[in-house]
Every structure is written in structure tokens, then in C-alpha cells.
Amino acid sequence: QSVLTQPPSVSGAPGQRVTISCTGSSSNIGADYAVHWYQQFPGTAPRLLIYGNNNRPSGVPDRFSGSKSGTSASLAITGLQADDEADYYCQSYDSSLRGSVFGGGTKLTVL
Amino acid sequence: QVQLVESGGGVVQPGRSLRLSCAASGFIFSNYPMNWVRQAPGKGLEWVAVISFDGNNIYYADSVKGRFTISRDNSKNTLYLEMNSLRGDDTAVYYCARVEGVIGDDNWVDSWGQGTLVTVSS
Numbered sequence: 001q002s003v004l005t006q007p008p009s010v011s012g013a014p015g016q017r018v019t020i021s022c023t024g025s026s027s028n029i030g031a032d033y034a035v036h037w038y039q040q041f042p043g044t045a046p047r048l049l050i051y052g053n054n055n056r057p058s059g060v061p062d063r064f065s066g067s068k069s070g071t072s073a074s075l076a077i078t079g080l081q082a083d084d085e086a087d088y089y090c091q092s093y094d095s096s097l098r099g100s101v102f103g104g105g106t107k108l109t110v111l
Numbered sequence: 112q113v114q115l116v117e118s119g120g121g122v123v124q125p126g127r128s129l130r131l132s133c134a135a136s137g138f139i140f141s142n143y144p145m146n147w148v149r150q151a152p153g154k155g156l157e158w159v160a161v162i163s164f165d166g167n168n169i170y171y172a173d174s175v176k177g178r179f180t181i182s183r184d185n186s187k188n189t190l191y192l193e194m195n196s197l198r199g200d201d202t203a204v205y206y207c208a209r210v211e212g213v214i215g216d217d218n219w220v221d222s223w224g225q226g227t228l229v230t231v232s233s
Contacts, residue, residue, distance in 0.1 A: 100218065
């Protein structure tokens, strides 16, 4: 059971917009700690997609965006492409656990 | 560019020990905190431990506290994870990861190694 809750899977057709939610609690996202997102393809290491709720590292397309409100955050992907098919993880800091916490991951399928 | 190369993984019996290493290059290693993050087969990511840039501040996940020890040698640009009393649920790919932000507060991983597989089995 992950501290941050994500849907196990989402799907969308090419060109569509999908969102992935990440729900936490008052000791992490709700305590105003930032949310970060990672993308992982099978058999490879994760890569940073969004940091500080809504900032993209260089090289990440602006089709990817993040938002945060209250105890939840969301990753939005617009103009869905076949090569967006991957696992996506949210991460934050938890003051009770005194460490980083991850969501359980969401598998994105492009139909 | 940032390179993180883990080594030391393998098959180990329950109750035994193993030490992982992570060789860093392409950046000033002594300026950054570092994480170990693991991923059990077919499962999600789990943060394991973090160490400050100078090694003076360290935090562990409850699941490994008292069994694992994170350390670093800034003169060798190398991060370590000493794992003792290994259990079956420690089986995972272990990633070395560079940390941005403040440990003990908002922080995230901006670079990952390729990972090294640790299998705990008799």
C-alpha cells in the first residue's frame, strides 16, 4: 500500500488528453510539499518528467504538465502519442515518515 | 553529462549481507545529496535512503532502518549501500539517484542510474 494513491491504469487514443491523479494526505501533499512526476519505460530507469508541481526539465515536451490542489496532484498529457505509453509515478516528501514517498504507479495505454 | 553506474548486485541468501556501489561522474558529486531507490519485480518505486552532500545527515525508510547503511566517499565520487540481514522482500532493482532540493524537506530525483538487481533467495 503506497502512501500516495494513483489509479493503476489510464488509457486514451492518440491525440487525446489524459490525466493521472495522485492523492496524498496532510503529512505530505497537504502539508504543502511539492509533487514530482517520473516516467518509466519497461526495463529502463525512471526519468524526471515534472518537478516542483509544474516545472518541466529541459527536453520534456510541453504536452506534459502538472498541477496540485489540497492533498492531490495531477499529471496531464495532451496530444497523446504512442510513445507516451509507459508507467508514471508521483513522488513527494512526507513529514511523518521523514522521507520521500512514491505513488504506486499508473500504466498509461495508448489505444 | 551525469552518469551514475551501480554495481555489486547479485544473488544472496536470506540473512546474508551485500554492498552496493554507485560511481558518479559528469558533475560535482560532493555538491549533491544522493538517494537509493528500489523497485521489486513488477512493482512500483520505493525510496530506501538518502544522504546529504557531506554525509552528515542520513534518513532511512522504516523497511530498512537498522539493516541498511548508506554512506559516501566524496574523494572517490562513490555512493554505497551496505545491506545486512537481507530478506526475500529486499529483492529488487536498486537505483542510485541524484537528489535536487533539501533532504528532510522538498526534494526530488533529477538523475538515475541504470540499476543493479539484488535477488535474495536460498
